[in-house]
Amino acid sequence: NAGVMQNPRHLVRRRGQEARLRCSPMKGHSHVYWYRQLPEEGLKFMVYLQKENIIDESGMPKERFSAEFPKEGPSILRIQQVVRGDSAAYFCASSQRQVLWPQHFGDGTRLSIL
C-alpha cells in the first residue's frame, strides 16, 4: 500500500514563474493537508482539503497561493509568480477522516527559487 506520494521531490523555478506541487494521498484517504517548512523553522500549516472542498485555508498566504483537491487526481498546491521567499520544503499529509495531526506524510517537495 503506497504511502503519500509527492512530486516532484525537487523543483527549481525562476522568480515570476509558477510552481505546481502535487500530492497523491494514501489509498482510501480523502483528507489532505499541506505544510510549509522554511529553512531553520518548523512546519507551518497551510491548508486542509477534502475531496473538491477547501476546509481550512487559514495558513495560506492571501496572494499567489492556491490549492485544490479534485474529485479525480492528486491535490495540487499552486504558487504563482514565485519569489525567493517561497523557497521552502512543502509537505503534504493525508488521513481517512479529519484529525488533529495526520500521521501519514509525504517526503516533501523542495522548492528552490533562483
Place this chain on the structure above:
Amino acid sequence: EDKVVQSPLSLVVHEGDTVTLNCSYEVTNFRSLLWYKQEKKAPTFLFMLTSSGIEKKSGRLSSILDKKELFSILNITATQTGDSAIYLCAVEAENNDMRFGAGTRLTVKP
C-alpha cells in the same frame, strides 16, 4: 529504508509527573533531529538537535541526542495540563529529506 520511530504512541500522566518521550531513527546521512509540539493545526517547533550529548533546554522541557545509538529523548518535568499535545519527532538528512515519526500523544490529567 529510512525511518523514525517514536514511543510510546500514547501516554497518560498526572500533573507534576515527569515524562520521557523517545525517538529512534534510521536515516542515511543524518543532519538534524527536530521536536515539535502539536496542539491544534500548526505544530510548534521545540528543539533542533545536531550534536550528540548536548542537552537543549527550554523551561521544563529538555532534549538530548545520541548519534551513536541513533535516538533522542524529550523530557518534560513537572507536567501541566497545558502540556497535553502530540509531540512529533522529525529527522532531516543531508540531502534535505525529512522523515517524521508518528508522534506521541501526551495527556496530562489534573
